[in-house]
Amino acid sequence: MTDAVRPPSTREQHDPPGEIDLETYRDLTLEERAALGTELDGVEIVHRRERFPVPGTKAEKRAERAVAACFVLAFLGAVAFVVCYVVLPWQYDINSTSYTWFTPVLGVTMALSLIGFGVGAILWAKLLITEEETVQERHSGRSTPEARATTVAVLTDGIAMTGLARRSVLQRALGLSVLALGALAIVPLGGLIKKPRDALFVTGWSTGVRLMNGNRRLIRPGDIEAGGIETVFPATPDGLSTQVVADSVVLLIRLRPGQVVRARPGQQDFGWEDYVAYSKICTHAGCPASLYEQQTGRLLCPCHQSQFDLLQDAKPVFGPAARPLPKLAITVDDEGYFVAKGDFTEPIGPSFWERK
């Protein structure tokens, strides 16, 4: 510590208030006593001005009335709030609109009351409270050399008292135990860890699972007109549960006459006549990509505007998505219902590290 040899700072430290001469103190006015207090805190009131040096002027009365009016407004607002809270109809009723007044009226009366109170307090400060201009000393920067040096001394002395510097075995043992204690804090979080792998690669679809809509009705080829779409789910008992829907939801599309899908290699037989089925989960961030434009054959995701061209087998043609929507292989079973020919051949939804 080189500071220790520096000359003591010229800046004065705060003197603790010395013995107050009570005889003198008694003779002081209230203002002078308070000024003594501020002085002890390093605060100087350089300017102090009564707003209304002559009491009882018209201007003062006016200021006082303005402040009082604000507090009265606060009172009235609060009363109105309580009355409205008790009296106004508030419960939703489909055949009425009277409930729509409840929240706005409560909010406005509450605001009136709060703003009235706040404006009253601030007006009081601006109009009535004695104006002042105050300067407080700022003692920033380094402590005094004595303080710095002695603090270091105490710290170093403490280490010396423990003898830690000499006891290397103890040092290592202590370090080891601290590490272990750290592990105690972190390891129980292992309860959060779940092995992710398989769930990400499978959905609720498998060979022979029928397609159903949100009302559990099975889908036949005649159900959808050309240019129509239907959101479908695996027709299993839990096919509409949130967990299954989250990765199995599929958009079944019947193309318009003349629209032809150029299928990916190896997936030529995934569609059925003019029907195609794609995962509804966007390959970008997992929103349901379901804004289907039946004339252009484009499918838009509303979250980040990825656009997929169904006629190019759901290839992403605009926006941030990088991969086409996975295609579900479908056919029609003996009883005339749509069925899946198997699960998706790739993971649905957004990309992740282990995805090939």
Place this chain on the structure above:
Amino acid sequence: MTERPSTTKGRRPRSRMRRRITGALALAAALGSVGVAYATVAAAATPKAQTVAAANAPANEPVDVRKGRQLYETSCITCHGQNLQGVLDRGPSLIGVGSASVYFQVSTGRMPATQQGAQIPQKKAKFDEDQTQQLAAYVQSVGGGPQIPTGDLRGTDANLAEGGELFRLNCASCHNFAGRGGALSAGKYAPSLDDASDKVIWTAMLSGPQNMPVFSDNQLTTEQKQAITNYIQTLTAQKDPGGSSIGRLGPVPEGLVIWVVGIGAIMLMILWIGAKS
């Protein structure tokens, strides 16, 4: 149902850009209709056209079909052809579109269109309800297809929750959670459902106008269509319990309000607090 407040809604304020575009479209519409009128008058003046039209008319044609045919021949024939077969680069074939499609397109003013395109904007209807029905009857009589629904289009309020589920599954993705519409790819858009009548909603579902997918009766049953319509109409008519809806567009207007109204008001207060009295 009878005590339900009326569904009259103020037109939402339009942006300047929107006004300009609509202005331009109105001008184009006016010029276009003059051109169409001239063309049809000229066509009607030739005896050959008259004979063809006369030949098209069956002997025992119902009155509304006949009137519809007359309207068709003055306003639609140039783009959709004499036998509804369509005209290359002008208008598509109307065979099989059905009266539902005609009703949707004509009653919302989309047809007659001023120009062909993927997105034909809604405008003031050129034909009144009767004329629209007559046109629809004519097109129906020639090509068949989905028909204008009749009877109860809403059902009872017991279907509201089901209608909401179907709406969120099938409609909200384009028309937004409250039917306020939304953007589609490359300048196309799904329109707001604020002013859509029951019949317009039904005929849109049945016919799949423009880029909207078709929802046939086999896919969404009559009861389900009633439920969806009831939900949309109840929702768009419903007053908001929590103050101004600020467009029912989600967090974007909310963010605008907190910065402009919230931070704005508080900044003014701060300036007032700091100002000298």
Place this chain on the structure above:
Amino acid sequence: MSQTTTERPAGKRPTSALGRAADWADERYTASRFVRSSLNKVFPDNWSFMMGEIALYSFIILLLTGTYLAFFFDPSMTEVRYDGSYSLLRGVEMSRAFDSTLNISFEVRGGLLMRQIHHWAALLFVAAMVAHMLRVFFTGGFRKPREVNWLLGVGLLTFGILEGFAGYSLPDDLLSGTGLRIAYAIMLSIPIVGTWVAFAVFGSEFPGVDIIPRLYIAHVLLIPGIILALIAVHVGLVVLQKHTQFPGPGRREDNVVGERMYPLYGAKGGGFFFLVFGVLAALAGLFQINPIWLYGPYNPAQVSSGSQPDWYMGFLDGSTRIFPAWEIRFWNYTISPLIWPTVVLPGILFTLLALYPFIEARMTKDRSVHHLLQRPRDVPVRTSLGAMALSFYFVLLISGGNDIIADKFDISLNAMTWIGRISLIVLPPLAYSATYLLCLGLQRHDREVLEHGVETGIIKRLPSGEFIEVHQPLGPVDEHGHGELEYAGAPVPKRMNRLTNPGKKAIGFLRQVPDPGEAPDLGSEAGETDQQATELAGRPKNPD
């Protein structure tokens, strides 16, 4: 303080109730001096210093309303059938979280108001933090010795955003559920450990049944606890180091000029709390926010067009929308394009933000202590960097709502994406250059006024026939009639009627009110030495 307390040494018992209470406390806690010095703390009086207070007050309001909501909210993902009064959802399957939020909105009298105050307060909390941070940035308030408080501020902003997102997700509605699914996708996108992270947070493949209860405990205990601790240290450091202040007559590095906490500033600051609360109540009454009954319960098969997060997440949504589809595949592994705009970009942005005080200190070699703030024009490089960063952020934020803008202003959605992509690259450099030129222009004008005086509007004809405008010098002039005042970092009066009021509540000005024709002597009051004048002008002291 009652005078009786101070008379205690004389052995007299205090008589007033206040005096007795003070006496009681002082005998036990020796509190007099602490109380007195707290009451005497001086606050600089400048409007821009109150933005941090907005954030603090919104947080208090969040705690109050949040506690109220917790009486009724059930963070459970158990499926129930809605049977409340909102007919449009009656019979729909939903989680208890959504059901109980509907109940707060429709079955609890005044519950909707509380929900709306809470949500508006959350938006205001983050907005006020951003506004406060911008003030601190552009005035150099983060410089030594306040670097750590800047770091704490960045931490508060980060946790504020996380807290907001967790709260936004709790009702389990269609909009926030979609947001959660995106959050899950973002976790999945992290290379190597992504799937493990996602499963650790969600407890299973999305959505599972754990996420809402976990977000709840994070939202009501973990994150608010951290925020509260950070606020305590943040404010504690302000008390310890005292406020910064703008340069002006009588304001020096080693003082604070303003009003004492008690009674003047306390009345203003306390009143301001009620104003902020009142504005939030008015917003909550007049503007509906997060109408979850319109969104419906979360269902992974459903979505609404125009799905956005709350505004403070908007810049991330925007970056995700306009980032190109660059997916990296090698061997059997994939790096999702999602990682760049949602993890890497905010990581870089917040790191730069946090390190800025240290970067600037290194670049300018300025190691000295600063308690006087700078006017943004006097530090053109920093101001221009800030403008550049703001324009970058603003393009991202706008892109976060580009579908709504496209729909409402009849612009192609694809065009909006491209406008965002191009502006993100083009606008920031433009913003930098424009701001830099603006700063230099403003500086030049200040120097001109100091040299030639204020334009009086009086036109004089010289004997030569030439017309000139008479300028009122601000201070003493040399033989050429040029002002000798140094620029001192404070606003320079530029109109005649500002001459009587340069800087606010200046000591030299108030002690001796000059007549309007006589300009106050700015230079000699503020810059006592050349050294100090240089420093006030925004140039760092010579490092010692």
